[in-house]
Amino acid sequence: MIEVKGLSKRFGDIRAVRDVSFSVEKGEIFGFLGPNGVGKTTSIQMMCGLLTPDSGTIMIDGKELNPDSTEVRRKIGFVPQETALYPDLSATENLRFWGGLYGLKGDALNSRVEDVLRLVELTNRADDKIATYSGGMQKRVNLAAGVLHNPSLVFMDEPTAGVDPQGRFAILNIVRELAASGKAIIYTTHYMDEAQKLCDRIAIMDLGEILGMGSFEELRDQVGKGFQIFAKGDFDGPKLAHQLRKEYEGEVLHSGRGLLAVVVADATELGRFVAAMKAQGVNADDLKIKETDLETVFLKLTGRELRD
Amino acid sequence: MLKVLLKKDFRKLAKDPLSLLFLLALPLVITLIARSVFSPSEGVKFVVPLAVVDQDQTPLSGFITGTLTNEKMASLFDVHSIPLKMAKQQLHDNELAGIFVIPKGFTDQFVNQKPASLELTTNPSRQISTGILQSTFEILTDMLDGIRELFPEQIKVLSEANNLDMEAVFQLGRSAMDKILKEKDLLKFPVTFEEEKSKKKETGSSTNGIILAFLPGIAFMSILFVLSSVFKRQGEELENGMINRILVSPATLNQLLSATLIYSLLMVFLIQVVLWLVSIPLFHLQLFHILLLFKGMVYMSLLATLLNAALFSLPIKLSSIEAFSSIVIILVCLLSGLLVSPLIMPGGLRSMVSKSPFYTPVEVLTRSFTNKSYPLLTSNDAIFTGSVLLLLFLSLLMFRSKINRHRAGKV
Incomplete structure (x- = not known):
């Protein structure tokens, strides 16, 4: 559905996006994972035609995206991070406006408005002003506006940002439904659990580059199945890792100031690890053991933690 | 696409009853203020107190005096024939709006085809009455010039006769009188002498004059406020991701900006329509003054649009624009005579502002409300319209560029 090759963008001296390449098929949910400011939104804006790339090509359904390609833009749906709706208008009026921009009118428009309101389960509040909606409901209408014209490719820029768990759950279900109907979805988020549960494939971005890409299982295999122990405290991570090496033979995933993460075969290794730390006279303020997840993968690939 | 964008804007307006009320109430308030400045209370006679000093004492000077005391003109002027010294004292005491002097030797100069002059001294604290007097004085001198131009033979006979024939003078004057009576309609200057006089006694200042000085500013500020909210909303939409x-x-940036501009102009047009509808019966405006009013409002709208477009095109954030805009608007309004009329400015500044093409909207608007004669088109119109449209175009280009910069994350 979309094929991106060598996409790059520079703002002055800052290289916001560097040589990004990937492709997404119909019905696939493709996640962009990374902390704020790593180039996710810039990449999305280039793929939507809002920004012109310095280099690279974007092919949507076999046609190249360029500023004048109205036909290609009709195939794109965009759900921005902000709630881009008119608060004084009702959900129906907002949707009718967005539909009108895509040339929908009359019965076709009415029918689509009804369809998407049903999709986001807001039919009963359709005529209420957006300003009276909760944050989660507004985000659902925001999503509905992005898919109203039935695009085959939908860009969703952190659609669950600032939404409570119940609201997130509802939105994620809608995204799955959309993918099941054959739409290709490019989804940016900095919630790792969300990306892990939702996305078929994930690209991990840092400093404008894609550092790793694949399904969660493929990314996990880069770290190893097993478990990881994360110790945090007032210590020098690399020095502690060196000291522990004599008594403990686990692979060091990451070490830094106040942080040491090691890979272990199973959960029972935790006791041995704590004993080894005590033998070195070091106490951890925070100690946890968990199965390999995207946070571990991100730490392994970027050398830093992904903070919400 | 434009239709969809405009429909959304009007739907939003309809959903905001306060804005709609303000939009409709705005011209009503402006008109009512204008009415309170220019119009009489019910049943009060419209008269301007005027002293006529006839130092020439000839049949011609008597005829001129007679035109002002004529039964029909008596509805406009309260003429006192008193000595010059007494007239000056009464003017000083603000009891007179002006002194009209026919100097000695005027008739001689007039009939001998030599430059002849009449004198008019006006009371500066009575700006409205002064306007009426100046207009009348211009018509009167035009009429006398006309008599000399149209009837040179008769004037020559009168000159050679060395003794003015009253009948001949009145025959000449009859046609001139027709003209002054026709022009009198243009002089229907709705002001109450009694009301104005009593206010002056209470306050010791020209209250109406001050309101008159600020009226264009009130009108302009109101239009500016409406347009500012349109541009501000555009700025907000830029910052909250709507744009x-x-x-x-498939909508383009040019379509979006065009829709904003059209919406702004339609808003202002709506204000004008209400203003006209209310003004025409209240002021008994003639077609000419309706056109003049239209021109004044269009100019003010253009100026306000320019100011907004220029401010919002600056490469600064919306919050900073709001703080910055008040300073810029006050400065621009001061310099263009919009906030304070040049009538109450010091001499040098008054001269500079009143000659500026940017003063044109204020002048036009004031004259349309006061039913004063004024050319519908002047050279200042061309300079004003041309420069404002050019600046507006440049501002819109800058605004467009700002949106693009914002999209690139540079603002």
Whole structure:
């Protein structure tokens, strides 16, 4: 559905996006994972035609995206991070406006408005002003506006940002439904659990580059199945890792100031690890053991933690 | 696409009853203020107190005096034939709006085809009455010039006769009188002498004059306020991602800006329509003054649009624009005579502002409300319109560029 090759963008001296390449098929949910400011939104804006790339090509359904390609833009749906709706208008009026921009009118428009309101389960509040909606409901209408014209490719820029768990759950279900109907979805988020549960494939971005890409299982295999122990405290991570090496033979995933993460075969290794730390006279303020997840993968690939 | 964008804007307006009320109430308030400045209370006679000093004492000077005391003109002027010294004292005491002097030797100069002059001294604290007097004085001198131009033979006979024939003079004057009576309609200057006089006694200042000085500013500020909210909303939409979302659709940036501009102008047009509808019966405006009023409002709207477009095109954030805009608007309004009329400015500044093409909207608007004669088109119109449209175009280009910069994350 979309094929991106060598996409790059520079703002002055800052290289916001560097040589990004990937492709997404119909019905696939493709996640962009990374902390704020790593180039996710810039990449999305280039793929939507809002920004012109310095280099690279974007092919949507076999046609190249360029500023004048109205036909290609009709195939794109965009759900921005902000709630881009008119608060004084009702959900129906907002949707009718967005539909009108895509040339929908009359019965076709009415029918689509009804369809998407049903999709986001807001039919009963359709005529209420957006300003009276909760944050989660507004985000659902925001999503509905992005898919109203039935695009085959939908860009969703952190659609669950600032939404409570119940609201997130509802939105994620809608995204799955959309993918099941054959739409290709490019989804940016900095919630790792969300990306892990939702996305078929994930690209991990840092400093404008894609550092790793694949399904969660493929990314996990880069770290190893097993478990990881994360110790945090007032210590020098690399020095502690060196000291522990004599008594403990686990692979060091990451070490830094106040942080040491090691890979272990199973959960029972935790006791041995704590004993080894005590033998070195070091106490951890925070100690946890968990199965390999995207946070571990991100730490392994970027050398830093992904903070919400 | 434009239709969809405009429909959304009007739907939003309809959903905001306070804005709609303000939009409709605005011209009503402006008109009512104007009415309170220019119009009489019910049943009060419209008269301007005027002293006529006839130092020439000839049949011609008697005829001139007679035109002002004529039964029909008596509805406009309260003429006192008193000595010059007494007249000056009464003017000083603000009891007179002006002194009209026919100097000795005027008739001689007039009939001998030599430059002849009449004198008019006006009371500066009575700006409205002064306007009436100046207009009348211009018509009167035009009429006398006309008599000399149209009837040179008769004037020559009168001159050679060395003794003015009253009948001949009145025959000449009859046609001139027709003219002055026709022009009198243009002089229907709705002001109450009694009301104005009593206010002066209470306050010791020209209250109406001050309101008159600020009226164009009130009108301009109101239009500016309406347009500012339109541009501010555009700025907000830029910052909250709405514009980005619109631009992902098949809508283009040019279509978006065009819709904003059209919406702004339609808003202002709505204000004008209400203002006209209310003004025409209240002021008994003639077609000419309706056109003049239209021109004044269009100019003010253009100026306000320019000011907004220029401010919002600056490469600064919306919050900073709001703080910055008040300073810029006050400065621009001061310099263009919009906030304070040049009538109450010091001499040098008054001269500079009143000659500026940017003073044109104020002048036009004031004259349309006061039913004063004024050319419908002057050279200042061309300079004003041309420069404002050019600056507006440049501002819109800058605004467009700002949106693009914002999209690139540079603002």
